[in-house]
Amino acid sequence: MTAEMKDEKARAAAWFRTLRDEIVAAFEALEASHDTGPFSDQAPGRFEVSETKRTADDGSDAGGGLMSVMRGGRVFEKVGVNISEVYGTLGERAQNAMAARKGIPGMKDDPRFWASGISLVAHMQNPHVPAVHMNTRMFWTPHAWWFGGGSDLNPCIEYAEDTAHFHAQQKKHLDPHGADLYPRLKEWADEYFYIPHRHRARGVGGIFMDDRCTGDWEADFALTQDIGRAFLPAYLPLVEKRRVQPFDDKDKEAQLVHRGLYAEYNLVYDRGTKFGLETGHDANAVLMSLPPLAKWV
Template sequence: MTVDFEAEKTRAAKWFRSLRDQIVEAFETLERDHAEGPLSDAAPGTFEVTPTKRSSDDGSDAGGGLMSVMRGGRVFEKVGVNVSTVFGTLGERAQVAMAARKGIPGMAEDPRFWASGISLVAHMQNPHAPAVHMNTRMFWTPHASWFGGGSDLNPCIEYDEDTAHFHAVQKAHLDPHGSDLYPRLKAWADEYFYIPHRHRARGVGGIFMDDHATGDWEADFALTQDIGRAFLPAYLPLVQKRITQDWSEADKEAQLVHRGLYAEYNLVYDRGTKFGLETGHDANAVLMSLPPLAKWI
């Protein structure tokens, strides 16, 4: 059977853009509707949208996307929702890393690639409201293609009921794809978002997958879509519950220190950060995940 790779790419890119649009709308609505509690009298935040471009060695079109960032809102101190579709050829460092990590032969002979996805990181005004990360993506080369992504919760002040809700929604969206998926992707997230030099996880976990390619593209894409669909119902209720709480100076201090932990992970270990910088994507978009303020002790 002939596989229409271009049609698959188009469908995936369109889905990631539609998910981005849903999340941006939901977050701006949350800003407008915040009517009681700290900062409710401030002006609601809105997203600043900036086109991004990938730099190619020869100056040819290499794709790009949209960087959507809100700063200084009532609810979000900084939140970015980026979507991109990039393509071209992998540089030598990226070829070696990809071949080594994924066992893909022939990368040096034909280093073409295509990648599309959505990436989100939210840092909150209220220390009681958890920070969060989410991404889903599709990656294609002439040798193999796969999906990846997930979401994980990063509270500086942990609430067991919030963690339970976040994980329960993830599980409910994964179970229709197989009862083994949630425990496997949860364990993968626990391993992936661990910070070795701090001997601890960066948050309370979530789900994560990479290199996901079962041979059934439709099933793999459907799973990736449900990972994306799980995000808003898993996260929004937690924010809506916590943004009305008052906070102390000690709470804010804990938030800033926890953000330092988050920054360390993203700069030292995160594969997406490394790949984006190595392949010439807009540095501001790649580093969007960093918090606006952080502290180390």
């Protein structure tokens, strides 16, 4: 059995909050600085922040978080940066108990859990600017703890140099943790973000890990932090470069169709979406990842 790990939980939750604050500030700065090109005549977007709550079946507090969403900005059509810290009994709602506990050792005997993380999805105004996803999290039970998450790029109009930059930043931040780590997490992302019923990936990949527990909490936490630190230098330069490009109706059509692909993945395959809904977290926060508009052909 693991210890309660109160200090480690507090440090992880605090880090996710710090990362959230840095990203929100950077995204609002992008909005303020966009003064030429498409959508620059609109008011700069700002995040609307609301608390989310999770309540146990007996009405007791079971954690919650912050949902930060920006809609209709100059650069971002919809972006959410959510953090959460939830706890209680996994699968306490009878209809979800088996699904939520599946594959987690020891949960049949002691189903207590704690989880905290950050989740980000950005859908952009300009079709030349790639959509993006990032999340990192820590999960604890009386029997185990682990980290998970990563980030991946989802352009509807692909630029090889953008893909190369995004991956280079991931590699740069992962290499200090072992030269073999980036190739393994890249391959994992390629497998995880694949859409079987479409026979294709949902984007151009990135990095992904799950169930990360080497036995060295400090080392695994440091890796998780560097996955988060890689995000802004990997993504911001792409936004700054592409947000000024003109686009036409054909480009916008490609964006809407690609968003349909993104929605299919998140609703059918994404592990985080399933976990959030199965454990009773705020549905609006869980489904924040869905695009504001999409199209199917």
